[in-house]
Amino acid sequence: MALSMELRCWGGGWGLPSVHTESLIVLAYAKFSGAEVVTSPIDWTWKTLTATVPELACGESTVTDPTQILNFLRKQRFNADYELTARQGADTLAYIALLEEKLRPALLHTFWVDAENYANVTRPWFASHSPFPLNFVVPCRHANLAISRILLTKGESPLNRINEIEAKLYTDAKECLNLLSYRLGTGVYFFGSSPTSLDAFVFGFLAPLCKASLPSSPLQTHLSQLENLTQFCENILALYFSSDQPASPSVQETKDANLQKLTQLVNKESNLIEKMDDNLRSSSPQHKQHRLDPKPSLANENSTPA
Amino acid sequence: MVVAVPLLNVRESHGLHLRVSSMSLAAEAFVSQMAAAEPWPETAALYQPLKDEQILLSDCASSLAVQAYLRMCGLPVQVVCKANAEFMSPSGKIPFIHVGNQVVSELGPIVQFTKAKGHSLSDGLDDLQRAEMKAYMELVNNRLLTAELYIQWCDDATAAEISRPRYSSPYAWPLCSLLAYQKQWEVRRKMAAIGWGDKSLEQVYEEVSQCCQALSQRLGTQPFFFNKQPTELDALVFGHLFTILTTRLTSTDLAERVKSYSNLLSFCRRIETSYFDGKSS
Numbered sequence: 001m002a003l004s005m006e007l008r009c010w011g012g013g014w015g016l017p018s019v020h021t022e023s024l025i026v027l028a029y030a031k032f033s034g035a036e037v038v039t040s041p042i043d044w045t046w047k048t049l050t051a052t053v054p055e056l057a058c059g060e061s062t063v064t065d066p067t068q069i070l071n072f073l074r075k076q077r078f079n080a081d082y083e084l085t086a087r088q089g090a091d092t093l094a095y096i097a098l099l100e101e102k103l104r105p106a107l108l109h110t111f112w113v114d115a116e117n118y119a120n121v122t123r124p125w126f127a128s129h130s131p132f133p134l135n136f137v138v139p140c141r142h143a144n145l146a147i148s149r150i151l152l153t154k155g156e157s158p159l160n161r162i163n164e165i166e167a168k169l170y171t172d173a174k175e176c177l178n179l180l181s182y183r184l185g186t187g188v189y190f191f192g193s194s195p196t197s198l199d200a201f202v203f204g205f206l207a208p209l210c211k212a213s214l215p216s217s218p219l220q221t222h223l224s225q226l227e228n229l230t231q232f233c234e235n236i237l238a239l240y241f242s243s244d245q246p247a248s249p250s251v252q253e254t255k256d257a258n259l260q261k262l263t264q265l266v267n268k269e270s271n272l273i274e275k276m277d278d279n280l281r282s283s284s285p286q287h288k289q290h291r292l293d294p295k296p297s298l299a300n301e302n303s304t305p306a
Numbered sequence: 307m308v309v310a311v312p313l314l315n316v317r318e319s320h321g322l323h324l325r326v327s328s329m330s331l332a333a334e335a336f337v338s339q340m341a342a343a344e345p346w347p348e349t350a351a352l353y354q355p356l357k358d359e360q361i362l363l364s365d366c367a368s369s370l371a372v373q374a375y376l377r378m379c380g381l382p383v384q385v386v387c388k389a390n391a392e393f394m395s396p397s398g399k400i401p402f403i404h405v406g407n408q409v410v411s412e413l414g415p416i417v418q419f420t421k422a423k424g425h426s427l428s429d430g431l432d433d434l435q436r437a438e439m440k441a442y443m444e445l446v447n448n449r450l451l452t453a454e455l456y457i458q459w460c461d462d463a464t465a466a467e468i469s470r471p472r473y474s475s476p477y478a479w480p481l482c483s484l485l486a487y488q489k490q491w492e493v494r495r496k497m498a499a500i501g502w503g504d505k506s507l508e509q510v511y512e513e514v515s516q517c518c519q520a521l522s523q524r525l526g527t528q529p530f531f532f533n534k535q536p537t538e539l540d541a542l543v544f545g546h547l548f549t550i551l552t553t554r555l556t557s558t559d560l561a562e563r564v565k566s567y568s569n570l571l572s573f574c575r576r577i578e579t580s581y582f583d584g585k586s587s
Contacts, residue, residue: 065501086523087523087524087526089520089523090519090520090521090523090524091438091441091524093445093516093517093520094438094441094442094444094445094520094524095441097441097444097445097447097448097449098440098441098444098445100444100448101444101447101448102444145499148495148499149499149500152495152496152499152500153496153499153500175440179436179437179440179441180437182433182434182436182437183434183437183438185434
């Protein structure tokens with residue numbers, strides 16, 4: 001029997017099952033490979049500060065980091081890549097590296113550093129999904145981590161100011177999107193007709209950019225011009241995530257369970273009422289018989305029964 | 307001085323980004339225009355740290371990659387070793403080339419620079435192949451280069467025995483200690499930011515193996531990665547793999563991992579004999 005697997009991740013929003021790129025990658029891969037993963041969102045808990053997300057708990061062991069989680073799922077025989085050739089496996093690694101190097105810094109900048117986007121979209125969402133008083137702390141922490149990551153990987157050490165490298169970040173990211181578009185071409189998925197881990201990674205990176213309503217984002221405008229990429233995201237959302245309504249599956253299940261219990265109680269009540277009714281109806285002749293029975297014993301001595 | 311250049315990318319972006327960052331994009335476009343104006347001079351020079359005492363694994367690999375690329379393009383360049391090459395470089399990274407009156411550092415910008423002068427190795431590739439080439443170059447940067455930096459500066463044994471003494475060898479005390487520890491601190495911060503801070507040495511070797519396996523599968527039995535002509539990807543892979551194979555570290559694990567892929571070994575030997583006349587410069 002497979003052990004139940006629980007995934008701790010950020011919750012859904014903007015029409016997506018999760019707003020966090022790494023969580024989306026794991027969720028998408030789980031759907032592609034058919035792994036039954038129970039999502040437990042960390043929203044409104046203290047785990048928003050303490051936990052590294054996403055985190056997969058299976059039995060005794062926990063795994064973090066999307067690549068490690070995907071490896072773990074593959075070892076549990078949930079493998080969406082078994083049809084890939086060796087060369088396609090190598091291409092997967094290369095394109096994932098391209099996403100990490102070229103697209104991630106620009107995405108971090110768009111969501112966490114750009115002042116308008118951060119104030120209007122990102123910070124309200126994360127603040128509203130964190131408990132008090134963490135709603136003051138969590139968004140700032142993520143923003144600082146994002147800035148330091150961009151500066152350390154892309155910044156030129158004598159300058160170390162974010163303005164100087166913004167242009168380079170976005171040109172690199174737009175080139176990366178173009179390259180992905182060339183690679184995808186007219187196909188539904190990147191390799192053949194079934195989705196693989198590369199599709200999960202690309203979906204995780206692109207879907208928030210596609211769906212979030214950002215006030216100022218040249219990168220989002222650029223992505224909307226690449227129709228095959230937007231179609232790719234919409235396709236995956238429609239096929240694999242459309243059954244998830246705004247309420248997450250676990251909440252839906254508890255609602256169903258409650259409804260069942262209620263129905264059972266009502267049924268029991270109605271059964272009881274029926275029985276009581278039967279008793280009342282049938283109890284009167286019995287009651288009369290009970291009354292009659294002592295009478296004959298008394299009457300036996302005095303007169304004949306009437 | 308008015309520079310009229312087509313700033314295509316800038317036209318797409320708008321708002322804040324245009325105002326604050328138009329300087330660097332315009333500067334880049336200006337450099338390209340100036341570059342196109344002059345042919346490649348004979349006095350081009352490539353600067354790197356001192357070869358025997360100072361240079362470290364990652365810098366040597368990057369420098370060799372650029373040298374291989376320029377040789378593949380048929381462009382002559384002199385290699386000049388200076389102790390303060392890292393500080394002379396406009397971006398702080400090794401190597402950088404001094405051509406005419408321009409200074410360009412790192413393989414990516416150098417490739418664009420030579421392209422502006424009319425020399426390019428990847429013109430024959432179609433869009434899909436160019437996408438693949440760039441993806442594989444990022445794979446090498448993301449895995450091999452990061453692993454080299456990790457091994458040099460985050461592994462305590464290597465840092466103490468090799469990296470810190472070599473890096474600070476041209477300088478007197480106390481400057482040598484300061485510079486070495488500052489560099490180590492910078493690299494460790496970067497590793498922590500990208501999630502490599504918690505990795506063990508064994509996991510880093512595993513990343514290198516996976517990268518080499520991907521490169522080996524992509525190369526297959528072909529002489530070069532794309533068709534029969536070398537591209538900048540071949541130069542980059544050669545630079546890193548050759549340096550890993552020929553550099554003595556505290557342990558031979560890294561070189562052993564690369565040696566297990568025979569087609570990569572023969573690839574390195576082929577480029578060495580074709581472009582470096584059998585001896586590395």
